[in-house]
Amino acid sequence: MSTINYYNKKNQTQLLGLVSGLGGLVLMLASSLSGIADSAIMWTALALMSFGIIIYSIGTYKDKLHGIHNDGVWYMSVSNRSLLAWLLGVIITGFYILLYFKPELLGQGADDMPNTGLVAFFDPLSMFLKGKPASQWFVYGTLYTVAIIGFGFKFILKYRGNRYQTLRTLSVMFFQLGFAFLIPSIMEGFNYPYYDAKNMWPLNYYFFNDRNINGFLSAGNVGLFMLILGLLLIFLISPILTYFYGKRWYCSWVCGCGGLAETAGDPFRHLSSKSTSSWKIERWLIYMVLAFSIIMTVAVVYSNIYNHRYELNLQPIFLVLFVTVIAIISLYFMWVKAGKYFSQHELLKKGVTIAISLILAIIWISYFTKSSNAFFIDSNQLNSIYGFYIGSIFSGVIGVGFYPIMGSRVWCRFGCPMAAILGLQQKFFSRFRITTNGGQCISCGNCSNYCEMGIDVRSYAQRGENIIRSSCVGCGICASVCPRGVLRLETGKLDITDKSKDMSVIKITESGVSLEQ
Amino acid sequence: MQIVIIGNGIAGITAAVSCRKLGNDPITVISSESKYFYSRTALMYIYMGHMRFEDTKPYQDNFWHQNNIELIQDKVTEIDHQNSVLSTKSGGKISYDKLVIATGSKPNIFAWPGVDLQGVFSMYHLHDLEKINSITENCKRAIVVGGGLIGIEIVEMLRSRNIEVTFLVREKNFWDIVLPKEESEMIEKEIRSHGVDLRLSTELASINSDDGKKIHSITTNSGETIPTEVVGIAVGVTPNIDMFKNSAIDVNRGILVDSQLRTNISNVYACGDCCELRNPSNGRRAIEPIWYTGRLMGEVVAKNIYNHELDYNPGVWFNSAKFFNIEYQIYGTVNPKLEENESTIFWRNKEKNKSIRINFDSNSKSVLGFNLFGIRYRHEVCNAWIVNKTHIEDVLQNLKIANFDGEFSSQFENELIDQYNKLYHKNIATKAKRGHDSVLEFFNKILSTK
Ligand SMILES: Cc1cc2nc3c(=O)[nH]c(=O)nc-3n(C[C@H](O)[C@H](O)[C@H](O)COP(=O)(O)OP(=O)(O)OC[C@H]3O[C@@H](n4cnc5c(N)ncnc54)[C@H](O)[C@@H]3O)c2cc1C
């Protein structure tokens, strides 16, 4: 046997895990297809899958000492874009397409008809948690949660000895299980609206839809609490946390998309493209999606208020004033507070200024011409276009389906409007940065290779420069895999104004490492 | 002014990139190993599948064109310094106004019986890696000779494919020409814990084959015969300067250079592994074949090509490595055996995979060096303490500022300080905290007193 196959070789524990996990999967499919389903079969299948992942992880890492376990990553078919990777990609993509566009093929019962197939398979769990039959979204949520918990366990084993990795993984597991799955399911059982508190606008692009808001409003104090919490999270808590800790508090400690990427997606993290052209595409795409989601949301809120679709006595002028205030704050920030930083990006500054002014102008014009739609577009239509292309195709089908081909953070990097907002904040108004340890870098490339966001970390590290990139989700993997101890994630009380200073305090020169005078 | 650089390793490439920062003159880099600069230090990671070759290239391929640096893959065979022209293997002639020689090292091979057999390899160049890949393809047993930094990397590579390895190390303790005994022992334990048959105080005597092709065993200097299929040799490197030996350029072991890295010929410079300093600065060696010195020298050469008249002054010594899972960092001077008037304090954890050692002057109490295993310290902070001859107690009180381990990780500075307190009947306590705030405060203080 060729020694290179050793990386692929599975030990007995791993095989047992594989048999158990795949067994659970087969049982689930067989039961869904044959229609023979009951709660015992369902629990057995779920248990087999979960234990499968756990046993497999134990088999993989039990004999390994603390350290970095990337041996053979680029030799394994599943993680080097070979046959297995494509196969997996096609399967996941197919599942997402069914989920979003053909739920009836998964067995979603139409109009109060009983579920069949895969959806019916999960009815017992759904009945148990919320006393209602399952839906395709419940199936999705369950599998999603199993994946994060199972592969989260694997991730923790892989990086055991590294407390940062352990803690943040426990955190995403907790938020997924509690906030995204159990609490909303149980609340739904009590007829409260579905509410995943950690899923914020603009990631949660339907937050301001009339159905969603009215759902909160009609659910009494609890609903009101949810609504206020949601608004606080968007406008207050999130910016504060990002100021203190960088966007990582969300992207790699809380978010479900990030959670899946960090756990189930971990074996694919090195597949992200590091080229400068990808970086360019990334900036274009992500800010376009952000602009789209803002325009869409403003339009939706405007027309909802204008047409009195919210069960609230709100006048359109409130929105107009609100948008105006936000716009002024943004402009003030860009031109005054962070003017120094934007001075190198004149074009960006002017572009954004024009965009903001345009939005403002259109809102005011719509208001004064008594148009029921801001931007003169039907907001419902805008909303459904966004939901289809961004919410479904981009974040789901491409975002997860393409894990084995394009790496685990395709959505987070190229599409997520939440990441775009947090990223801008991180870049210009946060204490977070990654510092570089003097002249110790040997340019080996491990950091760049394993950066799931495709940041060329090495290009900064080898110049002794700190890394402050809007896309960095603070996963800390670059720092973990660096064989020379060059990188550290930091938060300091010195903010934006001091950031540039500390970037230039330390210089590597011919006289060794020195302080710039 | 045409600048020509031989060798696209870290030294040659840093010279090229730094020259580009200083001017717009045409720059040509000729190298025989590969067209593009790659990180030699990452060779092991390619073998182990952590990265592909293309991931080890520190600059994207279009960088060179964008910065108008011409790359030629060819071997320089002759130098005509009178006419300032190089001849290459493919028959080309390249003229220069300024020449930089950065040809690096080549691995040492001694005349052991059987050393020419196909199963013998060393690891320095890309083609070595290709060879290792092919001869270990179906290999079950290997011998690695030489207990230095490259030797242990080869051992780790082979172990990652479950090849049984016997590791022959001449020294009594692992790398004891550099490491103090306690640290050596930690690494020995680490090596053995990865299933390696480590033989200390053992040298290679011969490599044995029946048919003159296939290796079946080696014999050690004590007469023991150990079965094996391949033999990895990592017994140091020598400057790669054969082609200059018959030229007008002064050579000794390496190409001799003055303090501005100029050779005896005024428009020819040398830097990196291949050069030998005529007058190394205090406490430094004439040849220091490591990455960091190559990088610093490359910068100095560029400045001097542009007439900055800059002396090469590498500052305080630093280095780092990784022994299987244990990272190693050194700042300043930590001798394997304490010199007269040197004192040391040393802390090590129970599992013997983390340690901190600080050496200081017994009389003046100023700090001399830091040796870290399994713990990361900040280069700039340690450097500043050493340069400023800071008192050991001052260092200890502020030691946490130097800690560069990740957030939430345990800190062991207090345990080290306890040792100091016990040893010297003192009552020192930590004053500062780990983290970026403290570091900036620390530097602001230094800057404001300057
Ligand atoms: C496996 C390994 C691991 C290492 N790890 C570390 C580490 O962790 N830390 C550290 O500090 N150092 C490390 N080193 C040492 C470090 O890599 C070297 O010190 C450094 O690469 C030297 O750089 P250089 O530019 O002087 O020469 P080189 O990198 O050797 O580059 C010289 C280039 O010139 C080419 N060349 C030579 N002669 C000619 C000619 N006549 N014509 C054309 N081209 C020619 C060669 O092919 C070569 O590509 C390691 C070395 C090895 C081999």
Ligand code: SF4
């Ligand atoms: S730069 Fe480092 S911390 Fe940031 S996303 Fe990349 S790997 Fe994670």
Ligand code: SF4
């Ligand atoms: S920062 Fe570390 S991992 Fe990245 S290139 Fe430098 S030494 Fe390698």
